[in-house]
Amino acid sequence: MKKNIWSSAALFSAALFFIIVLTGCDQNGSTSADSNKDITINIGVQGATGVLPYAREKKVFEEAFEEKGVKVVWNEFASGPPHFEALASGRLDFGATGGTPLIAGQSGNVDFKAIAVTSDGKRGNSIVIPKGSQIKDLKDLKGKKIAVAKGSSAYNFLYMALDQAGLTDDEIDVVQLQPDEARPALDNGSVDAWSTWEPYATTAVFQTEAKSLADGEDLNINAPSFLVARTDFTEEHEDLTVLFLQTYEKVLQEFIDHPDEVAQDIAGFKNLDVEIVTTVLEKSNLILSPTTEEFAEAHQEQADFLYKSGGINQKLDTSEVIENKFVDEALKSSQ
Template identity: 30%
Template sequence: MAFWKLSHSSCASRFRRALLLVLSVICIGSVFSHAVLAEDRPVLRIGDQRGAIKALLKVAGELDQIPYRLEWSIFPVGAPLVEAIAANALDFGYVGDATATFALAGHAPIKTINVWRFHGFGAALIVPEKSSIHKLADLKAKKIALVRGSPAHLLVAAAFKQAGIPLSETHLINLTVADAKAALASGSVDAWAIWDPFIAAAELNDHARVILSSQGIIDEVLCGVASDRAIATKRAQLLDFIARVQRAHAWADSHIPDYARVYADDTGVSYEVALKTIERMKVVVTQAVEDQDIAVHQKVADLYFELGIIPAHLDVTQAYDRSFVVGEAGASRSP
């Protein structure tokens, strides 16, 4: 009897070990299989400015169950982002119409396939708290730091034109964001044309003053720019990604504090800066590019040409692909 018990116990033990071995092999095979499948999925390479879109998709739950892989590249401003798309180093990203215009003037092989209608604060001109500058006319013969070809450059050009002041009566200094921030703090420049979250950070951290913003001065669209290669080979992924962005923005409208927390964590700005940025950001992600969107962009290109910022007139219509349409519920569909 004792022998039977011993044999039964030994067999049971061997069975358990064998079962564990089989399960381990299955698990390892499953992990390997998933890894292979993940590598086999198509890749969509996204450019993002300061991680804002990635944070938005993350907090809205739109990074879950994606049938392709996302590879993110983060940029401080839009110019290098759109250059990477033009060079086929990235597939897609959002940049201001001013930035897209500057790239198109350089014959960048890109197309806008989706737009955001931007109704928020936009770019702004800021000055130090104790500056004697209080209005645009005070900037005559002064130095304004900006990123050449950016939405902030557009704001300065449009504001001076609206005020009837020749742009030649001020000094535009092309600087990176980091250098412009330091130049304003040191007094090397008198004003800084920039956008959020840099405006919000300057207001909250450095007590900078806003003397004017894009609102009421210039209409803008944000261009969803893709490479010709991505348009030809990754249409389904691009449509799905845009649909996710559209749903995420709709969700964020009623979850601003939640978005601000993730935005702060992911980008490194404070929660207060993130909240101020998001509260005044009014964006509508379109289902499809419409005539009115191209008209807004064309005015930007015309202004840039009129002021000599770009060397030749541009017909921006040629830089749009209107075949990308996203369904009303955020589900992508082909036109």
Template identity: 30%
Template structure:
């Protein structure tokens, strides 16, 4: 690969990370309670993520604690905030925990969802002559480094008999990648929903390939070990995860209602939000953090270690905490079918 960054550079410095936060609140480390003594759970989120689902499902009512939301552009900077203690728990894709583990971050995967990977795509312009992943050889591809799309790109290249050194990787966060893609500065863009749906609905590009059958389709809630060492915070995390579980169950039967809330929150057109809901989000089923899941993530870690993008061998099991599994189905459970758009 033409451009390799040191492990510390894989995650944004905390100062930059905090200035990038949005949502209802800042991502300050704050402390465990507010001035009134009420417990505050600091939650990291991404565009159209947990907060949107919980609000749409009515699961943000009657809380015994306060939630302080911070919104991040992708998983890697969110996990840097978890490592720094600015965030107690947050949602990310399947690859950011691997990079965070490789950097020695203090994180614990506490919950997992399994869905299809049809929303994880490599997009090309409508007039592109590229028709299959093998055609990417020598081409420039935008991707957020350390994101789930990063592994999807690597795995898609490997399936086509290529490696990252065969292409020109451009590490860009989604907003910059979208600008580069639509202006013709890159030949392709590896990304996830809702960005996939945004491009397709706007007819700004087409799908070259998806991650379906290539990646494991896992998404995670990742917590700070320090928060899990606190009994009150652990109880809040448990309640938060139970609310997320109910919210996802609600979404399965209320796609339109959630899409409307999501569109309002993110500024996405409603048809884009609904397309992403159908293609990606309603396929997800919560599964246990178990041995097959750990083995699947270990494969991702080993892949990036071999590419020398992670500097050392990672034992992914050391970065998981199965205490919240309960009676959840195994991680090998088949996800719900995607309706697409």
């Protein structure tokens, strides 16, 4: 792939670095106050069907942290990259994103830790085509307009998929759109395909009879998703970081033990068809795990591809941002 295909992602990394220079001293998130009553934790959330969106509706984190005198504030984002802008400026303490935003954040010198893996990501990203499309395989994307959110996990997935198909950057037309812009563009024919993540892919399939051209499982592309945390917060409040993970695990257990009830709840909260929610949850393979050797290797492969493709301007050692001690403690204490 030619290096200019990733010029926008490289600019994204540069923008993150610029944010740090401007706002590195502006820590308006949680404080280092001696008393928990002075602490607010800011949690990022995106999408409709994951553990954090469900927990927000159920106020599980509010209940858990209220006992510690800590206030919980939710911050909603359309995709992963804005999480890292907020982490860089101190406006966010915890969030959940795919792996590509982590790589861009690390390249941009954002001070954060990847504190747990939340999915293996094998079926988390898909390239979707509209009903009636003549596109049959990845090679048919040549000359087509493809919507994708820049810097997202679906962005890297798209280029890894194109690389497998032997397509170069000048053979496709990438249109950078957030999900709320990309879905209408797919529906009205403004774009020929859409690289996106769940629940958007499944929602498009169910609501418009769109088709999934390929996902990570089809292409053997593993892209773990992570919980991330602002490093200063984890260092100042190790106990609250563990509590965050314990609370996440508690909610996740509801997904595992009562999947039908959880799907019904989410469908009601978000006005979605319960069949859509059930399918998304089945594809998501939600977990809470340390970053094992397998996950670490998959994440490093993503970073290496970005470097080779020109998306980042330095070769990264992604293990530098991985921190397993908090999730190890959380899982040990929950047994």
